Amino acid sequence: MIYGDKNTGILVQGATGKQGEFHIGLMNTYARQVGGKGVVAGVTPGKAGQQVHGVPVYNTVKDAMSEHGIGAAVIFVPAGAAADAIMEEAHAGIDTIVCITEHIPVQDTMKALAYAKMEGARVIGPNCPGLLSPGEVKMGIMPAGLFSHGNVGVISRSGTLTYEVVDELTRAGIGQSSVIGIGGDPVIGQTFVDVLELFENDSQTKAVVLIGEVGGNLEEEGAKATDLPIVSYIAGVSAPPDKRMGHAGAIVEGGEGDARSKIARLKKHGVPVASRVSEIPEMVRELFRCHC
Amino acid sequence: MKLREYEAKNVIREAKIPVPTGFLIRSAEELKPHLDALGDAFVLKAQVDVGGRGKAGGILMAGRADGVAIAQELFKKEIKGLPVKEILAEQRLAIQHEYYLSITVDRSSKQPLILFTEAGGVDIEITAKEHPEAIRKVIPNPLMRDIPPFMLRELLGTAPKEIGPVVSKLYRVFLEKDALLAEINPLVTTPEGVFAADAKIIVDDNALGRQGFTVNRDLSEREREAEKFGFSFVELDGAIGVIGNGAGLTMATLDLIEYYGGKAANFLDVGGGAESERVMHAVRLVASVPTVKVIVVNLLGGITKCDEVAKGIIAAGISQKVIVRLAGTNEAEGRRLLTEKNYEMLDTMDLVVKKAVQVTA
Numbered sequence: 001m002i003y004g005d006k007n008t009g010i011l012v013q014g015a016t017g018k019q020g021e022f023h024i025g026l027m028n029t030y031a032r033q034v035g036g037k038g039v040v041a042g043v044t045p046g047k048a049g050q051q052v053h054g055v056p057v058y059n060t061v062k063d064a065m066s067e068h069g070i071g072a073a074v075i076f077v078p079a080g081a082a083a084d085a086i087m088e089e090a091h092a093g094i095d096t097i098v099c100i101t102e103h104i105p106v107q108d109t110m111k112a113l114a115y116a117k118m119e120g121a122r123v124i125g126p127n128c129p130g131l132l133s134p135g136e137v138k139m140g141i142m143p144a145g146l147f148s149h150g151n152v153g154v155i156s157r158s159g160t161l162t163y164e165v166v167d168e169l170t171r172a173g174i175g176q177s178s179v180i181g182i183g184g185d186p187v188i189g190q191t192f193v194d195v196l197e198l199f200e201n202d203s204q205t206k207a208v209v210l211i212g213e214v215g216g217n218l219e220e221e222g223a224k225a226t227d228l229p230i231v232s233y234i235a236g237v238s239a240p241p242d243k244r245m246g247h248a249g250a251i252v253e254g255g256e257g258d259a260r261s262k263i264a265r266l267k268k269h270g271v272p273v274a275s276r277v278s279e280i281p282e283m284v285r286e287l288f289r290c291h292c
Numbered sequence: 293m294k295l296r297e298y299e300a301k302n303v304i305r306e307a308k309i310p311v312p313t314g315f316l317i318r319s320a321e322e323l324k325p326h327l328d329a330l331g332d333a334f335v336l337k338a339q340v341d342v343g344g345r346g347k348a349g350g351i352l353m354a355g356r357a358d359g360v361a362i363a364q365e366l367f368k369k370e371i372k373g374l375p376v377k378e379i380l381a382e383q384r385l386a387i388q389h390e391y392y393l394s395i396t397v398d399r400s401s402k403q404p405l406i407l408f409t410e411a412g413g414v415d416i417e418i419t420a421k422e423h424p425e426a427i428r429k430v431i432p433n434p435l436m437r438d439i440p441p442f443m444l445r446e447l448l449g450t451a452p453k454e455i456g457p458v459v460s461k462l463y464r465v466f467l468e469k470d471a472l473l474a475e476i477n478p479l480v481t482t483p484e485g486v487f488a489a490d491a492k493i494i495v496d497d498n499a500l501g502r503q504g505f506t507v508n509r510d511l512s513e514r515e516r517e518a519e520k521f522g523f524s525f526v527e528l529d530g531a532i533g534v535i536g537n538g539a540g541l542t543m544a545t546l547d548l549i550e551y552y553g554g555k556a557a558n559f560l561d562v563g564g565g566a567e568s569e570r571v572m573h574a575v576r577l578v579a580s581v582p583t584v585k586v587i588v589v590n591l592l593g594g595i596t597k598c599d600e601v602a603k604g605i606i607a608a609g610i611s612q613k614v615i616v617r618l619a620g621t622n623e624a625e626g627r628r629l630l631t632e633k634n635y636e637m638l639d640t641m642d643l644v645v646k647k648a649v650q651v652t653a
Binding site: 079103104105106107109110111113114115118141143156157158159160161162163164167184186187188189191211213214215216217218221233235236237238239240243244245246247248249250254255259275276277278 | 397399400402403404417433434435467470472496497498499502524526528536537538539540541542543544546547548549550551556559561564592593619620621640641642
C-alpha cells in the first residue's frame with residue numbers, strides 16, 4: 001500500500017460541513033473495521049471545541065497538530081477556500097494532502113501546488129475521490145464495500161468509473177493494494193508518474209490498472225516512466241473536440257489529448273488498453289500469466 | 293469561456309499593451325463618426341462566438357468611401373449560422389514582422405507555460421510540428437507575480453527588446469483574469485511600435501463568478517439549463533440519451549454506445565448524492581433533446597441512493613423508453629420500485645447499452 005496505512009492519523013479540513021461530517025463518519029467506520037487510527041482531528045475556523053462523530057475540532061491545523069499525531073489530511077472545504085487549506089496543511093508540516101474539493105480555479109491550484117512543493121508536501125487531487133488501501137486505510141470518499149485486499153494497484157482520474165473498475169476486479173477475485181483517484185482537473189498534484197513510482201517501490205503491488213481520460217498526455221508520461229505491468233483504459237473515445245466532458249480537465253484542445261491518440265501511444269509503449277471496462281479483469285489475469 | 297475579440301482587446305488595452313485603433317459598432321450607421329480615426333484602410337471583423345470566421349466571410353477589408361456599405365452587407369450575413377450583431381472596425385497596421393506569444397496552463401509542470409516564436413502569424417500548430425526548435429518556452433513559478441528578467445531574455449532571444457514589456461503585461465493579464473489561455477497572434481512590429489493585432493483569452497469556467505461573468509456563453513441553452521441544476525451536460529446528435537453519475541463513468545457509457553455501434557444524444561453527469569428531484573429534472577432534460585428515442589441510466593451508487601434515483605425516474609413520467617442499470621446503496625429498493633412500474637432493468641452497463649443500441653437500430 002502507498003501514501004499511508006493503519007497507523008496514519010488523518011486530519012479533516014472542513015470537518016463541520018455537511019460533506020466533512022458525513023465522510024468523517026464513513027472513514028472512521030472503516031478505520032474501526034480494519035483496526036486503524038482513522039480521522040483523529042478536524043479543523044474548521046471558529047469551531048474549536050466542537051466534536052464531529054467524537055472527533056475533536058480545532059480552529060487551525062497547527063492547533064490540531066500540537067495535540068495529535070497526524071500523517072495525512074483530507075480537504076472538504078468549498079472551492080474558494082481549498083487552495084488556502086492545502087497551503088495551511090503543507091505549512092503545518094503535513095506531507096500527504098488529499099483534496100476532494102471540485103471547481104477550484106486553476107490559478108489557485110497552481111499556486112497552492114507550487115507552495116506545497118516548496119514545503120515538501122505531496123497533494124492528491126484536487127477534484128478527486130481520494131484513496132483506499134483495502135484492509136489498511138481510507139482517505140476520502142470511495143465506497144469501501146466494493147474493495148478487496150490484493151496486489152493490483154489502481155490509478156484513475158475519475159471517481160465512479162474507478163468504483164466500476166474496482167467492482168469488476170473484486171467480482172473477478174482480483175484484490176487491490178491501493179486505489180488512488182488523482183483527480184479530474186487539468187492541474188493536479190500527484191500525477192500518474194508519481195503514483196506509479198510509489199507503486200514500483202511497494203512490494204505488495206504486482207500490477208497496475210491505469211484509468212485515464214481525454215485531455216493532456218499524463219497517462220502516456222506515466223506509462224513511459226515505469227517498468228510495472230500495466231493494463232489501461234481511456235475514457236472519452238467518443239468525446240467531441242473542445243467540449244469539457246464533466247471534468248474540467250477532460251477536454252480535447254487544439255487537437256491534443258484525444259483518446260484515440262492516447263491509446264495508440266500507450267500501445268506503442270507495450271501497454272494493453274481495454275476497449276470496455278468489463279474487459280479489464282481478464283486483461284489483468286493475462287498480465288499475471290505473462291509476468292509471474 | 294472564450295472572450296470575444298473585442299473583449300480580449302479591451303482587456304489587453306487596459307493592461308497597457310498597444311492594440312490597433314478600433315471601435316465596436318452595432319449598426320453600419322455607428323461606423324460614420326469613427327471614419328476619420330480609422331483612416332483610409334481598415335478591417336471589419338464580425339464578433340461571433342465561432343472559430344474560422346475569416347474563411348466564412350466574417351472579416352472584410354474596407355475603406356473610407358465604401359466602409360459603411362460593406363458594414364451594412366456584413367450585418368446582413370450569417371457566419372456559420374450565427375447572425376452578426378456586432379462588428380469590430382479596426383485600423384490596418386503597416387506590419388513589419390509578425391510574432392507569436394501565448395501563455396497557457398501546463399499540465400505536466402503544473403505551472404504557466406509561455407511560448408514565443410519569431411515565426412508568428414502563420415499556423416502555430418504547423419510551426420510546432422515542422423520547426424519545434426523555433427518555438428521558445430519558459431515556465432515561470434506561479435507564486436511570483438512577475439517573470440524574472442533572465443526568463444524574458446531566454447524567451448525572446450534576439451527579438452526586439454520592446455516585446456519584453458508586452459510579455460510581462462500579458463503574464464499579469466493571465467494571472468489576474470483567471471485565464472487558461474492568453475494569446476497574442478500575431479504580435480506585430482510596425483513603424484509606430486509593437487501592437488497586439490489579434491488577441492485570444494479563455495477564462496477558467498471555475499472562475500467566471502469572481503471575474504464578473506453571470507453566464508457561460510460557450511454553452512447552448514439546454515447546457516445552461518443543465519448548469520442551473522448542477523449537471524455537467526454536453527449536447528451531441530445521436531438517438532440514445534445518457535444519464536450517469538461521475539464524469540468518467542458517463543464518458544465510459546458514451547464510449548460503450550459507440551463500441552456497440554450506436555450514437556449518444558448527450559452526456560449528462562448528475563453528480564454525487566443525487567436526490568429524486570434532481571434525477572427527475574435530469575431525465576426530463578435529456579428527454580427534451582429532440583433526437584432522443586431511448587434513455588440509458590447508468591448509476592453506480594456510492595453516495596447516490598438507488599431508491600432516490602428510481603423515484604426520480606418514475607416521477608419524470610416521460611414518453612421515451614428508459615433502460616436502467618443501478619448498483620450500490622439501497623439497490624434492492626430501487627429495483628423493486630422500478631420493476632413495479634415495468635421499467636427495464638439490467639445488471640451491467642454492457643447490457644443496458646447493448647439493449648439501447650438494439651432499440652434504436
